[in-house]
Amino acid sequence: MCRGGVNNVREKAQVSRRQFLNYTLTGVGGFMAAGMLAPMVRFAIDPVLQASGTEDMHAVVEVSEITTEPQRFDWTIKQVDAWYTSDVIHSAWIYKNEKDEIIALSPICKHLGCAVSWASNEEYPNEFYCPCHGGRYYKNGLNVPNTPPNAALDLFQKEVKDGTLYLGAQCQTL
Numbered sequence: 001m002c003r004g005g006v007n008n009v010r011e012k013a014q015v016s017r018r019q020f021l022n023y024t025l026t027g028v029g030g031f032m033a034a035g036m037l038a039p040m041v042r043f044a045i046d047p048v049l050q051a052s053g054t055e056d057m058h059a060v061v062e063v064s065e066i067t068t069e070p071q072r073f074d075w076t077i078k079q080v081d082a083w084y085t086s087d088v089i090h091s092a093w094i095y096k097n098e099k100d101e102i103i104a105l106s107p108i109c110k111h112l113g114c115a116v117s118w119a120s121n122e123e124y125p126n127e128f129y130c131p132c133h134g135g136r137y138y139k140n141g142l143n144v145p146n147t148p149p150n151a152a153l154d155l156f157q158k159e160v161k162d163g164t165l166y167l168g169a170q171c172q173t174l
């Protein structure tokens, strides 16, 4: 009699086929949903997870090399696109203004994106000049009125540390 009672309890504790299917489908469905949602959530919050601050600044030149005449300096950064890493060259026109402040201008023309250069046109010896459509900029980066560019050159974020100029994103405009 006691044995029969134990068997009854065991039979009641067993999972029915319907329950087993429910548990299995819920588990597999939840796993698949998590697998789909995780990349979406990661993508949505990615900017928050990005490193910021001084890690985005790159050593470009010793401050002692900077003169009052704009000079072009290049630096290379490692760019990671998914599993592909490449070297990308960045450039800036750098000089010291009359207040001894360091100015670092983007060489990208604000008209259609050609590269500007300093004093490259004999007619405009003290300006940045874009050869693509004759765009002109004053030394401080402002666009000369009535030339193709309709905005000033971008300025780089900058920081001087231990006698070296570091540049970051080009996010400031005049």
Ligand code: FES
Residues within 6 Å of the ligand: 109, 110, 111, 112, 113, 114, 130, 131, 132, 133, 134, 135, 148, 149
């Ligand atoms: S791209 Fe520079 S003037 Fe047109």
